[in-house]
Amino acid sequence: MSFINKNTRPFYSIPLLLFVLILCAALLASGCTTPEEPGAQEQEPPDGEETEQLEGSVKQDVDFDDPQIIRLEGPNAGFPSPFAHYPRMRGTVMKYIFDSLLEIDEEDYIPWLAKDWEISDNGKEHLVTLRSGVKWQDGEEMTVEDVVFSFEYYQEYPPVFIGEEVMDRDFLISIEAVADNQVKFVTAEPSGTFYGEAGIMRIIPKHIWKDIEDPYEFTEPEAAMGCGPYILTDYSQEHNTYRYEAYEDYWGPDQAVDVLEMIPVSEEVLALESGEIDLSRIPPDVAPRFEENPEFKVETSPAFAGYLLSFNMNDHELFDDNRFRQAFTYAINKEDLIEKTARRGAKPGSPGILPEDHRWYNPQIKHYGYDPEKAEDILKELGVNEEKTFELLVGEGVEVRIGEALKEQLAIVGVDLNIVALDRQSRDSRAFDGEYEIALLAMGSWGLDADWLRIRYASGGDETAGGGSATALLGAGQGFSSEQLDHLFEKQRQKTDPDKRKQIVFEIQELLAETTPEIPLYNGFYYYAYRPDHYGGWIFMFDHPVMEHAKLSFLDRE
Numbered sequence: 001m002s003f004i005n006k007n008t009r010p011f012y013s014i015p016l017l018l019f020v021l022i023l024c025a026a027l028l029a030s031g032c033t034t035p036e037e038p039g040a041q042e043q044e045p046p047d048g049e050e051t052e053q054l055e056g057s058v059k060q061d062v063d064f065d066d067p068q069i070i071r072l073e074g075p076n077a078g079f080p081s082p083f084a085h086y087p088r089m090r091g092t093v094m095k096y097i098f099d100s101l102l103e104i105d106e107e108d109y110i111p112w113l114a115k116d117w118e119i120s121d122n123g124k125e126h127l128v129t130l131r132s133g134v135k136w137q138d139g140e141e142m143t144v145e146d147v148v149f150s151f152e153y154y155q156e157y158p159p160v161f162i163g164e165e166v167m168d169r170d171f172l173i174s175i176e177a178v179a180d181n182q183v184k185f186v187t188a189e190p191s192g193t194f195y196g197e198a199g200i201m202r203i204i205p206k207h208i209w210k211d212i213e214d215p216y217e218f219t220e221p222e223a224a225m226g227c228g229p230y231i232l233t234d235y236s237q238e239h240n241t242y243r244y245e246a247y248e249d250y251w252g253p254d255q256a257v258d259v260l261e262m263i264p265v266s267e268e269v270l271a272l273e274s275g276e277i278d279l280s281r282i283p284p285d286v287a288p289r290f291e292e293n294p295e296f297k298v299e300t301s302p303a304f305a306g307y308l309l310s311f312n313m314n315d316h317e318l319f320d321d322n323r324f325r326q327a328f329t330y331a332i333n334k335e336d337l338i339e340k341t342a343r344r345g346a347k348p349g350s351p352g353i354l355p356e357d358h359r360w361y362n363p364q365i366k367h368y369g370y371d372p373e374k375a376e377d378i379l380k381e382l383g384v385n386e387e388k389t390f391e392l393l394v395g396e397g398v399e400v401r402i403g404e405a406l407k408e409q410l411a412i413v414g415v416d417l418n419i420v421a422l423d424r425q426s427r428d429s430r431a432f433d434g435e436y437e438i439a440l441l442a443m444g445s446w447g448l449d450a451d452w453l454r455i456r457y458a459s460g461g462d463e464t465a466g467g468g469s470a471t472a473l474l475g476a477g478q479g480f481s482s483e484q485l486d487h488l489f490e491k492q493r494q495k496t497d498p499d500k501r502k503q504i505v506f507e508i509q510e511l512l513a514e515t516t517p518e519i520p521l522y523n524g525f526y527y528y529a530y531r532p533d534h535y536g537g538w539i540f541m542f543d544h545p546v547m548e549h550a551k552l553s554f555l556d557r558e
Helices: 018-025 091-093 144-156 194-197 268-273 287-291 324-333 334-341 374-381 396-409 424-433 454-459 483-493 498-515
Strands: 070-075 102-103 110-111 115-118 125-130 170-180 182-187 230-236 241-246 260-264 278-282 297-298 304-309 346-348 388-393 415-419 438-443 519-525 526-528
Touching: 070 278, 110 115, 110 194, 115 194, 125 144, 125 194, 144 170, 144 182, 230 483, 268 278, 287 297, 287 526, 297 324, 304 396, 324 396, 324 519, 334 346, 334 396, 334 519, 388 396, 388 424, 396 415, 396 438, 424 438, 454 483, 454 498, 483 498
Parallel strands: 070 260, 388 415, 388 438
Antiparallel strands: 102 110, 115 125, 125 182, 170 182, 230 241, 241 260, 278 526, 297 526, 304 438, 304 519, 346 519
8 A cells, every 4th residue: 555654653763862962952951941052142153253154155146135034042053954953943054955765744644755654464664655846955956866875875884863763774674775765674574663764854855965085074065965955054053144146946845934144142031022033932931921912922842851750660679559640640739730830831741651642542541649648548558658758850940849749748648758859960970870879860852753652761771772660761661561561562563553553553552651651740831922913934843842943834824
């Protein structure tokens, strides 16, 4: 059957250290503090210094009539090639330039460079039919050989973002051109996530990269030349400025924005109000000011970053008893936590782990209301009759306030929490090594493919394969295991039918809600404000909460 699968999503499975860096950049702070630090305001280079002009880069003689210009707060995101950008902003600075086989909209993957994707009955062969008439920004035609080259090159030189299965040569056993416009991927076993992992890989031109032996240091102008909707015309690493212009021979939808600029500002909200930038994430307590101003429109993102409690089951037999973890769940008032530490910017965490804004969230799972009396009864059944003291490891800032609120709530049921606050790097290091009793962990990207539940909770303790109650995304396996869950994890992983796979993920959430390996406290969301009279094409991707990271926000979709 030939189709573009409309209901599957990959987990961004990338080398562990790199993933940890991304998570650290995505840590949620109260009030939806942006993970990226704003740059100092520096609109003009100091005397004697020039913004880097991309000499030798693609040039086009386009005179935009009344150009639509959008300016965003400038990131510190590195050179915009698949290899040299920093692991933050989800690679946004290079995605304007480079296209992929699939693209992401509000609901799903959509056909992009691939106009058709056929999966064999055994789930091991993927036949991809490419669009015709696609040109690189230097005028050369994109061919099937460019696609084959891109995947083979990525296996030898992994880019910043790469899927676990795409990188694994034992899994992706062949990539070949079978026609002038068709490429076939052959995998060692069926996979429900390969479609999405391969679909989001950026295609690079063979004629530029074939002789590059160190792509991580290759930052010549031609390294930022793709077949995407925008050409990079100016870039300054020193001043964190980027300028993109619409590519006139782009194969796809017309660009709704002619020029896109990223500039540093000293204070993002003030820069929005003054018109210096066109979109800003705003703190929850500032949102009413913009909501009451008809000049602006305010939107909220999906709630895809949050906090959870993790229990070290390796060293504490009591923690390994699910009834104890359920007692904690009943003892925690999540609404009170949100009110005290997240202002208006969060939703209660789901016992099934996937947040309620996830497209495969199961609303029928077991829910635990705030019930301290029931928590006390369970603790008595377990013989916890006297006051117990446990160490609660937290990070800094808002995490200390969360810890203090939890301490007050658990004291009601006779549990004393001794809060140990460290900087986040030190907290994460201890989480890696399993040096804690109970830990408050911050995590982003809860909206990604549900396979991250396997990565996080599969038995074994292997830091690359999951392994337990401590966040497997930080690499630690802390003793949780479930043969029933392990079976379901593998079952969903190998289902290529999205509807069948979704039903298995629903079962997984039901079992997670019963076994409570960790306790999600809440998932935060962001408030965004913009002037719709100036530009109103903004969207959120279905799996990501940052509005300006959506490539389709800048394209005409009518």
